[in-house]
Amino acid sequence: MTQLRRIKRSVVKRAIYSVLIWLLSFLWFVPIFWMLTTSLKPTTVAVTENPPRWIPNPMTFENYAAVARAAGGINVGRSVWNSVIVAAIATVAGLLVAVPAAYALARLRFPGQRIIFWTYVAILAFPSVLFLVPNFFIINRLGLMNSFAALILPGLGGTFGVFMLRQYMLGIPRELEEAALIDGCSRLRILTRIVVPLIRPALVTLGIMTFLGSWNSFLWPLIVLTSSSKFTLPIALVRFSAGWGDPYRGIGASMAAAFISVAPVLVIFVAFHKYLMRGVSLGSIGK
Structure with missing residues (x-):
């Protein structure tokens, strides 16, 4: 029974660690994803859209063109x-x-x-x-x-x-x-x-x-x-x-x-x- 309890504790600890890692990864990834989607939106849409949309529609590369032409x-x-x-x-x-x-x-x-x-x-x-x-x-x-x-x-x-x-x-x-x-x-x-x-x-x-x-x-x-x-x-x-x-x-x-x-x-x-x-x-x- 003691060994079985240790195995259960180990499994629970790993599950908790996995959840925490995925949560931290999600919190780290969200700002980068938002940065990318905002860069693909027309400027008027990026600022005025309410509620904000995660997936840009329409999608445009005009912002990257603005960066390229200085x-x-x-x-x-x-x-x-x-x-x-x-x-x-x-x-x-x-x-x-x-x-x-x-x-x-x-x-x-x-x-x-x-x-x-x-x-x-x-x-x-x-x-x-x-x-x-x-x-x-x-x-x-x-x-x-x-x-x-x-x-x-x-x-x-x-x-x-x-x-x-x-x-x-x-x-x-x-x-x-x-x-x-x-x-x-x-x-x-x-x-x-x-x-x-x-x-x-x-x-x-x-x-x-x-x-x-x-x-x-x-x-x-x-x-x-x-x-x-x-x-x-x-x-x-x-x-x-x-x-x-x-x-x-x-x-x-x-x-x-x-x-x-x-x-x-x-x-x-x-x-x-x-x-x-x-x-x-x-x-x-x-x-």
């Missing part, structure tokens, strides 16, 4: 391309810096190693907004204002990425590296041929997080960018919505531009969600 004075298409360039370079460069840094903290022994590591841990406790002023002065002194480099350089070697990869690397058996050292492999070859393939889930996770963080960044680009030709998508969305003057007049086009910004995030999450979950769960385990 209505409101903001070229959203160019801003999408700018965001893709910045996010892609920031992701690749961030991984190239974080991997060797994490390996050095996880495996090498050198003076000040523990101080550097605990400094990284301490930095994680501070909100990123505290670093806006020093980053601004550094970028300004380097003459990189209003450039893509100003968006990419401050994020290289992010503390969270180095910390996560280090914790992941600590779970790799040292015997693999010791055997490679006996065979004459250099540290660089061990890193590229043994360590990197074993931490692939963590690399994918960190790559996704870095890409999405750069893609959604608003405050820092707003500070360092002054030219509309360099605007990334979050800034362009705000300027695009404000460029209509009357918010009701441009609500359909604004929803279309917002859905364009959300679509890549949805595609990335659906395509890599297994790596994302696996990397987060395993990367948090270290010796």
Whole structure:
């Protein structure tokens, strides 16, 4: 009887968890679906229809055409391309810096190693907004204002990425590296041929997080960018919505531009969600 009760409790718990997950998924999906349907409605219908209709009838793509022809004075298409360039370079460069840094903290022994590591841990406790002023002065002194480099350089070697990869690397058996050292492999070859393939889930996770963080960044680009030709998508969305003057007049086009910004995030999450979950769960385990 005791075992039967445990089975029943387990089934009930799973059922409750499933209901909660589906409920949260529904609450998360509804605003995105409403954004999509509103972007496919004529502007007059989107604003005046009462009660609002979930399925657009008639359906139109005029709002996406308005985004494509830079209505409101903001070229959203160019801003999408700018965001893709910045996010892609920031992701690749961030991984190239974080991997060797994490390996050095996880495996090498050198003076000040523990101080550097605990400094990284301490930095994680501070909100990123505290670093806006020093980053601004550094970028300004380097003459990189209003450039893509100003968006990419401050994020290289992010503390969270180095910390996560280090914790992941600590779970790799040292015997693999010791055997490679006996065979004459250099540290660089061990890193590229043994360590990197074993931490692939963590690399994918960190790559996704870095890409999405750069893609959604608003405050820092707003500070360092002054030219509309360099605007990334979050800034362009705000300027695009404000460029209509009357918010009701441009609500359909604004929803279309917002859905364009959300679509890549949805595609990335659906395509890599297994790596994302696996990397987060395993990367948090270290010796």
